[in-house]
Amino acid sequence: RLNNDYQTFLLKDDLLMKTIALILAGGSGTRLWPLSRRNMPKQLLSLVGENTLLQETCRRLIPIIPPQDQWIITSEEHYQQVSEQISVLHDSIKVLVEPEGKNTAPAIFWAARLGQELHNEETVLLVLPSDHLITNEKEFQKDIIRGIAKAQEGCLVTFGIKPTHPATGYGYIEIEAKAQNPEQAYPVKAFIEKPNRERASQYLENGNYLWNSGMFAFHTGTLISDGLALCEKMVRLFVNCNPCDALSIEKAYHQVQSQSIDYAIMEKTKNAWVVPANFGWSDVGSWQSIFELCPRDDSGNMLRGQNVIIDSNNCLIYGTDRLIAAVGMEATAIIDTPDALMVCPLNQTQRVKEIVDEVKKQSPTLL
Numbered sequence: 001r002l003n004n005d006y007q008t009f010l011l012k013d014d015l016l017m018k019t020i021a022l023i024l025a026g027g028s029g030t031r032l033w034p035l036s037r038r039n040m041p042k043q044l045l046s047l048v049g050e051n052t053l054l055q056e057t058c059r060r061l062i063p064i065i066p067p068q069d070q071w072i073i074t075s076e077e078h079y080q081q082v083s084e085q086i087s088v089l090h091d092s093i094k095v096l097v098e099p100e101g102k103n104t105a106p107a108i109f110w111a112a113r114l115g116q117e118l119h120n121e122e123t124v125l126l127v128l129p130s131d132h133l134i135t136n137e138k139e140f141q142k143d144i145i146r147g148i149a150k151a152q153e154g155c156l157v158t159f160g161i162k163p164t165h166p167a168t169g170y171g172y173i174e175i176e177a178k179a180q181n182p183e184q185a186y187p188v189k190a191f192i193e194k195p196n197r198e199r200a201s202q203y204l205e206n207g208n209y210l211w212n213s214g215m216f217a218f219h220t221g222t223l224i225s226d227g228l229a230l231c232e233k234m235v236r237l238f239v240n241c242n243p244c245d246a247l248s249i250e251k252a253y254h255q256v257q258s259q260s261i262d263y264a265i266m267e268k269t270k271n272a273w274v275v276p277a278n279f280g281w282s283d284v285g286s287w288q289s290i291f292e293l294c295p296r297d298d299s300g301n302m303l304r305g306q307n308v309i310i311d312s313n314n315c316l317i318y319g320t321d322r323l324i325a326a327v328g329m330e331a332t333a334i335i336d337t338p339d340a341l342m343v344c345p346l347n348q349t350q351r352v353k354e355i356v357d358e359v360k361k362q363s364p365t366l367l
Contacts, residue, residue, distance in 0.1 A: 053130060055086070071094045104260050126147070175274060316335075
């Protein structure tokens with residue numbers, strides 16, 4: 001059942017194009033080690049609440065994008081886990097399997113062509129990562145509706161998050177003026193790589209920079225035509241293949257270059273627009289990011305699992321099986337799994353990569 005905001009939107013536009021949500025679930029990162037592993041990436045984990053990040057991504061879309069119009073794209077390695085998790089949520093959600101991982105651009109062009117084949121060239125493709133955390137669902141749905149509306153005009157739309165601090169772990173989107181009108185989409189002036197802290201502070205002060213969320217709404221006709229102009233070799237492979245035939249797609253993937261949609265299209269197109277958003281977003285890139293977005297107790301601790309906590313403040317304590325006891329800890333992350341324990345200052349959880357590099361040398365089976 002569609003919510004009231006979307007029903008109002010439908011009444012305003014009787015010629016609403018078909019919208020397909022493509023949920024990217026092929027990643028296998030280890031930034032949340034020791035919980036996240038190659039065979040259990042973060043999108044398949046229940047980090048907050050009972051549902052996994054993937055299940056939450058699909059669930060929060062249902063009021064505006066019905067399950068039969070949600071497509072998840074994943075790898076053969078994770079197909080079974082994805083299918084099992086989604087079957088609990090709804091049996092109408094489609095799961096697509098990539099023949100091989102080639103970054104985001106090939107996945108998006110395949111889905112765009114599939115949307116055109118199954119529906120028509122006026123399809124809008126909403127592209128969302130499966131491993132993001134969003135705390136304000138109502139605002140999220142409103143912003144997604146605005147992005148879809150802009151994409152219907154023939155635009156390529158991204159969603160920019162209003163910065164709350166000078167983050168150095170995100171890319172930025174520059175616009176001409178401060179995003180003061182919450183109902184307006186803005187032309188993208190530039191996409192900017194992850195800055196140092198000094199430059200990130202300048203971006204925050206200037207007010208005309210947004211975090212790059214990696215979420216998009218594409219008019220598929222525009223996406224394909226721009227793709228033929230900007231990365232013709234890649235797009236031609238999908239234009240010339242049968243997007244419904246597994247062997248045809250496998251052949252296209254075998255020949256296509258690995259490339260992100262940002263580099264292939266968004267950084268080059270003249271038709272990039274951004275919808276400023278403010279819905280409590282994180283790409284869950286570190287344990288600290290989970291700590292900052294999740295509810296905490298009166299002592300500022302985020303707790304998960306069995307625990308006994310005494311005189312400890314502003315800690316993230318995450319357990320799976322065993323009781324965790326902590327005394328006199330301050331701003332510390334304690335992550336316990338059946339085969340590995342990690343303890344570090346909360347503000348150094350970005351350094352998990354260094355631990356992973358060492359574990360790779362000593363005990364690669366723990367990754």
